[in-house]
Amino acid sequence: MKRILLIVGGGIAAYKACELVRLCRKAGIGVTCVLTEGGQHFVTPMTLAALSENQVYTTLWDLKDEAEMGHIQLSRQADLVVVAPATADLLARMAGGIASDLATTLLLATDKPVLAAPAMNVRMWSHAATRRNVAQLRADGVTVLEPDEGPMACGEYGPGRLPEPEAILAAIQQALSPVEQRLVGKHVLVAAGPTHEPIDPVRYIANRSSGKQGFAIAGALAALGARVTLVAGPVTLPTPAGVTRIDVETAREMAATVDAALPADAAIMVAAVADWRVEPAAQKLKKGDAAPLLHLAQNPDILAGVAQGLRRPRLVVGFAAETERVIEHAVAKRTRKNADWIVANDVSGDVMGGEANAVHLVTAQGVESWERASKVDVARRLAERIADAL
Ligand code: CTP
Numbered sequence: 001m002k003r004i005l006l007i008v009g010g011g012i013a014a015y016k017a018c019e020l021v022r023l024c025r026k027a028g029i030g031v032t033c034v035l036t037e038g039g040q041h042f043v044t045p046m047t048l049a050a051l052s053e054n055q056v057y058t059t060l061w062d063l064k065d066e067a068e069m070g071h072i073q074l075s076r077q078a079d080l081v082v083v084a085p086a087t088a089d090l091l092a093r094m095a096g097g098i099a100s101d102l103a104t105t106l107l108l109a110t111d112k113p114v115l116a117a118p119a120m121n122v123r124m125w126s127h128a129a130t131r132r133n134v135a136q137l138r139a140d141g142v143t144v145l146e147p148d149e150g151p152m153a154c155g156e157y158g159p160g161r162l163p164e165p166e167a168i169l170a171a172i173q174q175a176l177s178p179v180e181q182r183l184v185g186k187h188v189l190v191a192a193g194p195t196h197e198p199i200d201p202v203r204y205i206a207n208r209s210s211g212k213q214g215f216a217i218a219g220a221l222a223a224l225g226a227r228v229t230l231v232a233g234p235v236t237l238p239t240p241a242g243v244t245r246i247d248v249e250t251a252r253e254m255a256a257t258v259d260a261a262l263p264a265d266a267a268i269m270v271a272a273v274a275d276w277r278v279e280p281a282a283q284k285l286k287k288g289d290a291a292p293l294l295h296l297a298q299n300p301d302i303l304a305g306v307a308q309g310l311r312r313p314r315l316v317v318g319f320a321a322e323t324e325r326v327i328e329h330a331v332a333k334r335t336r337k338n339a340d341w342i343v344a345n346d347v348s349g350d351v352m353g354g355e356a357n358a359v360h361l362v363t364a365q366g367v368e369s370w371e372r373a374s375k376v377d378v379a380r381r382l383a384e385r386i387a388d389a390l
Pocket residue numbers: 251269270271272273274275299300301302303304317318319320321333
């Protein structure tokens with residue numbers, strides 16, 4: 001079993017460390033927690049002990065047997081040291097090589113890779129001192145994740161939120177079993193999620209796409225070292241580690257954003273793009289005002305536009321969500337849209353929004369039917385195939 005040493009710093013995001021411990025245990029990763037003094041103001045050692053099913057360490061002086069279980073030992077028996085949340089203070093002490101408590105002593109004594117997930121106020125994150133410390137840590141080989149952007153506990157808005165526990169887990173898994181970086185130097189464009197086509201200021205046309213498959217593909221490609229631009233329709237999923245995400249709302253916005261992101265070595269169009277739009281009413285429509293809905297206009301076909309355009313990526317992959325004659329439709333779609341591959345899936349069941357997917361990969365060589373697997377596993381397999389093709 002792989003093991004991590006999790007250092008929980010003193011910030012409001014410390015509560016998310018509890019969820020991270022739970023996810024790690026569920027994923028079969030052993031966790032030993034170290035709680036800083038600040039961290040103890042937000043979560044208790046008891047909570048982390050219960051979730052990690054392991055003793056929690058809080059001070060340099062509570063290690064029972066210094067000869068057997070000294071801090072050097074503690075810092076080295078894990079495969080990876082994770083700091084989450086990494087506060088501005090912890091990052092500063094790490095960058096400066098200061099060993100003023102158990103956490104920073106372990107960080108200085110370890111011979112294992114270190115991954116830090118920062119969380120702090122937006123101004124603290126953008127402060128020159130923090131910028132300098134993060135740059136120094138990265139130069140020293142520490143993996144410092146980018147914080148998420150959004151509303152903060154302190155009432156401000158911006159980058160500084162702890163990445164979602166799922167994203168931290170993905171980064172941990174990657175660090176624990178590094179995959180061969182086969183896509184370094186390649187730029188891959190992924191479009192994912194649904195689009196929303198406004199009807200009036202309060203209504204829109206949508207579909208059941210969850211974005212999960214596309215996000216998993218973006219994450220799997222980034223894990224292989226690709227530079228990934230993820231053009232995402234309106235979904236609330238966490239951004240996979242190492243992925244540059246651009247949020248869009250409508251099909252036309254998605255088309256323009258995809259176009260602006262070219263050139264790319266590959267484009268993977270997983271998005272469930274709305275085929276139609278209406279001219280949105282300026283004011284909220286009343287019950288009797290259904291007229292605009294009768295004037296559906298065709299949206300641009302983004303996949304066909306990319307596959308038939310002048311800056312066509314070397315590999316263009318489309319998806320085909322079908323409820324009947326899945327393979328037949330996909331084969332026709334591949335030729336019609338000038339795509340290299342179509343990944344076809346039967347969405348007559350629970351696939352849209354679900355966690356698993358059974359797909360058929362349609363290429364010029366024929367059709368491969370893959371056994372039903374989790375969307376994450378489908379993504380990993382597809383990313384490997386993309387790496388083979390580039
Ligand atoms: N797609 C796109 N732009 C659109 C519609 C679809 O880029 N306006 C892409 C999707 O991202 C997907 C592929 O085309 O990769 C298949 O989408 P689908 O809606 O199934 O295909 P359609 O061309 O709309 O075919 P049909 O109407 O027969 O379903």
